[in-house]
Amino acid sequence: MPAQTVRAILAANDRGGYTVPNNRVYPFQWNWDSAFVAMGFALLDEDRAFTELERLFEAQWPDGMVPHIVFHVDAEGYYPGPEHWGTPATAPRSSGITQPPVAASAAWRIVEAARDRVAAEARARALLPKLFASHAWWHEVRDPDGSGLVRVVNPWETGRDNSPEWDAPLAAVVPTVSVGHLRQDNKRVDPKERPTDDFYNRVMTLVTAARATGWDNRRIAVESAFRVCDIGIQSILIRADRDLAALARALAEPGMAARLEAWADRSAAALAGLVAPDGSWRSKDLVSGRLADASVSAGFLPLYARAASQAEADAAAARFRAWAGRVARMVPSTDPGDPRFDPHRYWRGPVWSVVNFMIADGFAHYGHDDIAARIRRDTGQLTTRHGFAEYFDPVTGAPLGGRDFSWTAAIALLWNLVGVDQPVGGESDPPAA
Numbered sequence: 389m390p391a392q393t394v395r396a397i398l399a400a401n402d403r404g405g406y407t408v409p410n411n412r413v414y415p416f417q418w419n420w421d422s423a424f425v426a427m428g429f430a431l432l433d434e435d436r437a438f439t440e441l442e443r444l445f446e447a448q449w450p451d452g453m454v455p456h457i458v459f460h461v462d463a464e465g466y467y468p469g470p471e472h473w474g475t476p477a478t479a480p481r482s483s484g485i486t487q488p489p490v491a492a493s494a495a496w497r498i499v500e501a502a503r504d505r506v507a508a509e510a511r512a513r514a515l516l517p518k519l520f521a522s523h524a525w526w527h528e529v530r531d532p533d534g535s536g537l538v539r540v541v542n543p544w545e546t547g548r549d550n551s552p553e554w555d556a557p558l559a560a561v562v563p564t565v566s567v568g569h570l571r572q573d574n575k576r577v578d579p580k581e582r583p584t585d586d587f588y589n590r591v592m593t594l595v596t597a598a599r600a601t602g603w604d605n606r607r608i609a610v611e612s613a614f615r616v617c618d619i620g621i622q623s624i625l626i627r628a629d630r631d632l633a634a635l636a637r638a639l640a641e642p643g644m645a646a647r648l649e650a651w652a653d654r655s656a657a658a659l660a661g662l663v664a665p666d667g668s669w670r671s672k673d674l675v676s677g678r679l680a681d682a683s684v685s686a687g688f689l690p691l692y693a694r695a696a697s698q699a700e701a702d703a704a705a706a707r708f709r710a711w712a713g714r715v716a717r718m719v720p721s722t723d724p725g726d727p728r729f730d731p732h733r734y735w736r737g738p739v740w741s742v743v744n745f746m747i748a749d750g751f752a753h754y755g756h757d758d759i760a761a762r763i764r765r766d767t768g769q770l771t772t773r774h775g776f777a778e779y780f781d782p783v784t785g786a787p788l789g790g791r792d793f794s795w796t797a798a799i800a801l802l803w804n805l806v807g808v809d810q811p812v813g814g815e816s817d818p819p820a821a
């Protein structure tokens with residue numbers, strides 16, 4: 389995989405300071421996609437990396453929320469577009485929900501490794517209050533009772549849209565709209581690789597209800613019919629709090645750093661309430677009070693947060709090995725032993741490079757270097773053999789979803805995946821389905 393290809397993908401998806409995930413399926417700026425893309429860009433061009441984050445934060449709401457989609461310019465081919473969200477955001481227009489808060493970790497990573505540290509700190513200093521406001525929003529607006537468990541109000545916020553974790557909480561959302569005919573995604577990608585119409589009806593019911601409040605985030609956080617603590621966001625936020633605290637310290641803002649560390653400590657302590665009887669970390673439905681009945685790859689992310697004990701990390705390594713016995717390519721998004729595991733359908737089974745990147749980081753931190761190396765090798769083989777797909781079939785390796793995907797290219801850059809395309813340990817992919 390020549391580095392040139394990675395550059396070509398990022399260049400083709402560049403819209404002038406921000407990057408679309410993929411031109412065909414997602415023609416706008418997406419929140420967590422841009423954070424990973426910024427980390428990748430930093431290896432090529434630190435100035436451009438910061439611009440990616442700055443363009444995202446142009447859309448920050450007055451209350452601190454960073455929306456999940458920024459509609460900088462009109463584009464055809466995506467539902468729901470700005471007219472369906474009807475948010476008060478006008479310059480630029482945006483959706484009314486958020487996504488996993490990776491941006492602070494991206495900013496710290498770029499500064500820490502900067503070739504031009506002075507320039508990087510100057511850019512980061514301008515972003516710092518905005519990043520801090522976004523973390524305050526999570527810990528205050530999205531944790532109204534101060535429990536340490538932050539909540540999401542729509543499955544799209546988790547980034548793992550149709551994960552089986554959301555089946556039970558979504559079943560309690562009575563659909564009031566029918567939107568299947570408006571969808572564009574399943575006309576651009578094989579419908580077997582996308583969420584169902586029933587899923588879209590329920591999430592757009594949540595959007596409709598949120599819109600009826602006038603997009604009042606404090607009300608939505610307590611009134612939404614879908615209120616879930618997502619183990620992915622909970623973990624990513626703890627890590628991002630710590631990374632932002634490190635950035636604040638580097639920029640001589642100790643007061644900010646102390647607030648962030650206190651939030652991170654509270655949220656890390658609350659993880660104890662998310663452990664299932666089998667020891668895995670789960671998401672929690674805050675409406676029913678039940679832990680999710682699905683074990684998913686995001687359940688490894690407390691290691692990325694550095695919020696696990698060594699014994700918990702070792703138990704996670706044993707779970708990883710059990711999963712690895714059932715699929716050819718790690719890490720499937722859903723436990724491959726779960727009857728709902730579907731190797732093709734979006735977040736119900738496929739492998740995602742960005743999640744792999746975070747899971748490997750977590751295992752490496754706890755000394756499980758063999759697992760980290762296995763994940764990097766699998767990701768490298770998937771991308772070098774099958775291209776920069778949005779996601780991959782963990783059984784056959786087949787590329788799925790959109791192609792020439794920005795964040796898949798960014799992870800290839802970050803992991804320097806050139807040269808890991810040789811089959812290792814006798815494994816090889818069967819022909820793509």
Ligand code: DGY
Pocket residue numbers: 456467544547549573
């Ligand atoms: C989509 O449209 O599938 C996105 O994941 C929503 O953010």
